[in-house]
Amino acid sequence: MSMLQTQNYTLQIFTEPLPPGLLEQLAQLEAEAFAHPWGLQSLHQTLQQSGAAVAVAQVAALPQSFCLFQQIFDELHIHQLVTATAARRQGYALALLTQLKQLAQQRGCLQLLLEVRSNNLAARALYE
Numbered sequence: 620m621s622m623l624q625t626q627n628y629t630l631q632i633f634t635e636p637l638p639p640g641l642l643e644q645l646a647q648l649e650a651e652a653f654a655h656p657w658g659l660q661s662l663h664q665t666l667q668q669s670g671a672a673v674a675v676a677q678v679a680a681l682p683q684s685f686c687l688f689q690q691i692f693d694e695l696h697i698h699q700l701v702t703a704t705a706a707r708r709q710g711y712a713l714a715l716l717t718q719l720k721q722l723a724q725q726r727g728c729l730q731l732l733l734e735v736r737s738n739n740l741a742a743r744a745l746y747e
Contacts, residue, residue, distance in 0.1 A: 642662060657699065668689060693729045
């Protein structure tokens with residue numbers, strides 16, 4: 620687990636086993652943010668895969684945003700990037716992506732991959 624503390628929030632990367640209750644908090648955040656969430660079981664199964672981890676932006680120990688990712692050989696695949704509705708446009712997702720880009724470089728990854736639906740304009744604006 621790595622951690623970055625700022626004035627307003629903490630960024631941490633977790634691998635299994637996650638701290639008690641964190642996975643449930645992330646599943647709740649995802650359910651509030653998406654019409655078709657993966658759900659607790661799918662998040663848990665993904666985190667059990669080799670090379671998988673989750674980066675979490677927290678304020679006062681409450682997740683505001685998270686990024687579920689997995690290193691596969693020399694690629695870092697972003698499976699999900701989720702931000703609580705009330706926490707959007709506050710820089711959490713950008714901070715997580717910046718941290719993942721640094722992590723990918725440290726690990727010698729040649730690519731950082733993320734698939735985005737063409738109609739998700741807010742996400743595309745962040746990533747481009």
